[in-house]
Amino acid sequence: MAKTVSKITTDHKVIKTWVEQHGGHLTRVRGTGNQNDPGILRIDFPGGSGEDVLQEVNCDQCFDKFEENHLAFLYQKKKASGEDSTFFKLIKRKG
Numbered sequence: 001m002a003k004t005v006s007k008i009t010t011d012h013k014v015i016k017t018w019v020e021q022h023g024g025h026l027t028r029v030r031g032t033g034n035q036n037d038p039g040i041l042r043i044d045f046p047g048g049s050g051e052d053v054l055q056e057v058n059c060d061q062c063f064d065k066f067e068e069n070h071l072a073f074l075y076q077k078k079k080a081s082g083e084d085s086t087f088f089k090l091i092k093r094k095g
Helices: 012-021 059-068
Strands: 005-009 025-029 041-044 054-056 071-078 088-092
Touching: 012 025, 012 059, 012 071, 025 059, 041 054, 041 059, 059 071
Parallel strands: none
Antiparallel strands: 005 071, 025 041, 025 054, 071 088
8 A cells, every 4th residue: 555645844935836736725714913913814616615604715825824833735646546646734844
């Protein structure tokens, strides 16, 4: 059986490319944050929570919050089955 393939990055271009390749959009949870702070960050994929819960955000705002909170992007490239994966998690950077 194949193993899952996961990576961690802080590279904004890698994150943005991965999100776009999977049909996702950088979003925030509606009702969180304000004009200067996007609030709780999420990625919405087709068939996900959608517009009722999430609101698309500007990439610059998203990545400013990402840096401000010292986050890293953990993402799974492949499932154990070998299929492409949309699993991700925003985690605190080590160190």
